[in-house]
Amino acid sequence: MDGERALPRNREFEFELPVGYEDAEGQVHRTAVLRKMTGRDEAIMADKRHRSNGARMISELLGNCLVRLGTIENPGLRVAQQLYSADRHYLLMKLREITFGAEMQATYSCPTCQEATVLVEDLAELEVVRLGGDEVLEDLVVRLEDGYVDRSGTVFDVLVFRYPTGVDEERIAAASRDNASRGKNALMARCLKSMGDMPRPRLEALGSAVFSDMTLSDRRLIDQAMLSRGLGVSMQRSVNCGGCGRDYDAAIDMSNFLAAS
Numbered sequence: 181m182d183g184e185r186a187l188p189r190n191r192e193f194e195f196e197l198p199v200g201y202e203d204a205e206g207q208v209h210r211t212a213v214l215r216k217m218t219g220r221d222e223a224i225m226a227d228k229r230h231r232s233n234g235a236r237m238i239s240e241l242l243g244n245c246l247v248r249l250g251t252i253e254n255p256g257l258r259v260a261q262q263l264y265s266a267d268r269h270y271l272l273m274k275l276r277e278i279t280f281g282a283e284m285q286a287t288y289s290c291p292t293c294q295e296a297t298v299l300v301e302d303l304a305e306l307e308v309v310r311l312g313g314d315e316v317l318e319d320l321v322v323r324l325e326d327g328y329v330d331r332s333g334t335v336f337d338v339l340v341f342r343y344p345t346g347v348d349e350e351r352i353a354a355a356s357r358d359n360a361s362r363g364k365n366a367l368m369a370r371c372l373k374s375m376g377d378m379p380r381p382r383l384e385a386l387g388s389a390v391f392s393d394m395t396l397s398d399r400r401l402i403d404q405a406m407l408s409r410g411l412g413v414s415m416q417r418s419v420n421c422g423g424c425g426r427d428y429d430a431a432i433d434m435s436n437f438l439a440a441s
Contacts, residue, residue, distance in 0.1 A: 191216050192247055193278045197267045198310040198412045199317055199343070201249055201259060208316075209250025212271060217245060217279045225438055232357060235349035242271055261346040264317070266412030268346050270308065273413050276437055277303050286433035288419045295423030301432060307414040317343060319373060322405045324398040328375060328390055336376035339402070343411075344371050365391040368402065 192215045200210035224240050243257035252259065260268070276284070282304035288297045311317060320341040327337030348370045356363025365388035375383055375390065383390075391399065415432050 193274070195271070195274050196310065197263075198270050198308060199264045199267050200311070201252075201255075201263055201267070203252070207250070209252060211248075211250055212246060212267075213248040214245050214271060214275055214278060215247050217241075217275060221245060233350060233353040235346060235353050238268060238272055239346050239350065241275070242268060245275055246271070261350065263346055264411075265344045265346065265349060268349075269415075270412050272437075273303055273306070280439070285436055287435070288430045288433060290419075290421035290423060290426060291428055292426050293421065293424040295421055297419055297421060299419070301417075306432075309410045309412065309414070311411065317411075320405055322402050324394070324401060326395045326398050328394060330378075336378055338376055339372060340374045341368070341371045341402075341406070342373055362388070 192213050194211060194213050197210045197212055200208040202208050221241055221244055224244065225237060227237070229236075239257055239260045242260040242263070243255070246255045246260060247253075249255045249259060263271075282302050284301045284303055286299050286301045288299065289295070290297065320343070322339045322341065324337040324339065327335040329335050344367055348367055351370065352363050352366040355366040368391050369388040372383065372390070374380075416429055417432055418427055419430050420427050
C-alpha cells in the first residue's frame with residue numbers, strides 16, 4: 181500500500197498525508213495512524229442522520245479511526261473536520277483499503293452509447309500527489325479572463341483561494357445535494373479569501389453570487405487551477421467502452437467504496 185507501514189497486530193497502519201494538519205502552535209503533522217473499521221464504525225455509516233450529509237459521516241468515521249496524527253493522540257472529530265479535503269479523501273481511501281482490501285468493483289457508463297463497463301479498481305495503485313518535505317501549502321491565485329463585474333462596472337479579475345477542509349464540505353452538503361452546481365459555488369465562496377481590492381465585508385455579502393455571475397470560461401479557469409495543484413489521490417481514470425470502442429475519462433466510481441467487494 182502506498183505510504184504505508186503496518187504496526188503491531190496489523191490492525192493499525194501508518195500513512196503520510198498529502199498535505200498535513202497544522203495545529204494551534206503552527207506545527208504541521210503529516211504522519212497519520214489509522215485502525216481498521218469495526219462494527220461501531222459500520223453503525224456510523226448506517227446512521228440515518230448522515231444520509232443528508234455524507235461529509236459529516238466521513239468526519240465521524242475518520243474521527244473514530246484516526247489513532248494518532250503526528251504527536252496528537254486520538255485526534256477525534258474536531259481534527260478530522262479541520263483536515264484539508266485532500267487529506268480526508270486520502271485517509272478515507274486508505275481506510276477502505278486496510279479494512280476490505282485494495283480491490284473494488286466499479287461501474288462506468290459510456291457517454292456516447294451508455295453501455296456499462298465493469299472494472300476492478302486497485303486502490304493501492306492510484307497516484308497520490310504530496311507536498312515536498314519542507315513545502316508549505318500556499319493559497320491558490322487565479323487570474324480570470326473576463327472577471328467579475330460589479331454594479332459600478334469595476335472589474336475584479338484576481339482571486340485568491342484557500343484549500344477546502346472537512347468543515348467546508350459539511351457546510352455545503354445541503355446545497356450540493358439539491359444542486360451540484362450551487363454546491364460548487366457555495367464551496368468556492370467559502371474558500372475565496374480575496375477578489376482584487378474588494379473589501380472583505382462586501383465580498384462576504386456577495387457570497388456564492390460571485391460565481392453565479394461569472395462566465396463559464398472563468399469558472400473553468402478556476403477548476404483548472406484547483407486541479408493543476410492536484411494534491412491528494414488522483415480520482416480520474418481512462419475507460420475503454422466495449423460497446424462503441426470509445427476511450428473516455430471518468431471519475432472513479434465510489435458506489436461500492438465502503439463495502440467489501
